[in-house]
Amino acid sequence: MPFKSYALSALVVLPAILAGCGAQPGMRQVTSNTLRARQAAPSFQKDVLPLLKNNCASCHNAGRLFAPLPMFEKDGTPRTEAISGNIDRIVTAIESGRMPPRKPGSISPDQIAMLKAWAAAGTPVD
Ligand code: HEC
Numbered sequence: 001m002p003f004k005s006y007a008l009s010a011l012v013v014l015p016a017i018l019a020g021c022g023a024q025p026g027m028r029q030v031t032s033n034t035l036r037a038r039q040a041a042p043s044f045q046k047d048v049l050p051l052l053k054n055n056c057a058s059c060h061n062a063g064r065l066f067a068p069l070p071m072f073e074k075d076g077t078p079r080t081e082a083i084s085g086n087i088d089r090i091v092t093a094i095e096s097g098r099m100p101p102r103k104p105g106s107i108s109p110d111q112i113a114m115l116k117a118w119a120a121a122g123t124p125v126d
Contacts, residue, residue, distance in 0.1 A: 084123035
């Protein structure tokens with residue numbers, strides 16, 4: 001009975017996988033999106049930076065005093081520590097729809113999941 005044995009092995013393997021996840025201390029609750037994003041840990045240079053450059057840098061740079069939290073210098077050089085040190089605020093601002101202003105939904109759920117995965121990985125800079 002091939003189907004039954006397949007179903008049986010799925011029943012045995014799945015809880016083992018789930019238990020494995022739960023066993024890691026401090027691990028945040030995993031959604032399918034963050035799980036997918038985490039399989040390839042997001043790159044600061046290739047994933048995080050382009051997103052912030054395209055959507056945030058025009059206001060959040062050292063030359064624009066009306067916006068708090070400058071994430072870039074005037075010339076576009078990233079302020080890496082300001083970004084990694086404030087990643088939770090950044091995610092919250094985007095997720096709540098406040099940022100970028102007047103463009104709610106312009107950052108996709110996958111992009112938000114990518115930022116969260118980068119945060120969960122400890123904001124590695126490559
Ligand atoms: C059109 C200009 C503009 C753009 C684009 C923009 N912001 Fe902002 N941002 C502001 C201004 C102005 C404030 C201060 C007023 C406010 O908090 O609403 C602000 C505030 C913030 C804050 C502080 C909110 C808090 O209290 O924690 C964060 C974090 C933030 N922005 C992140 C972002 C991110 C991330 C992006 C890109 C996805 C972005 N912003 C894009 C203008 C902008």
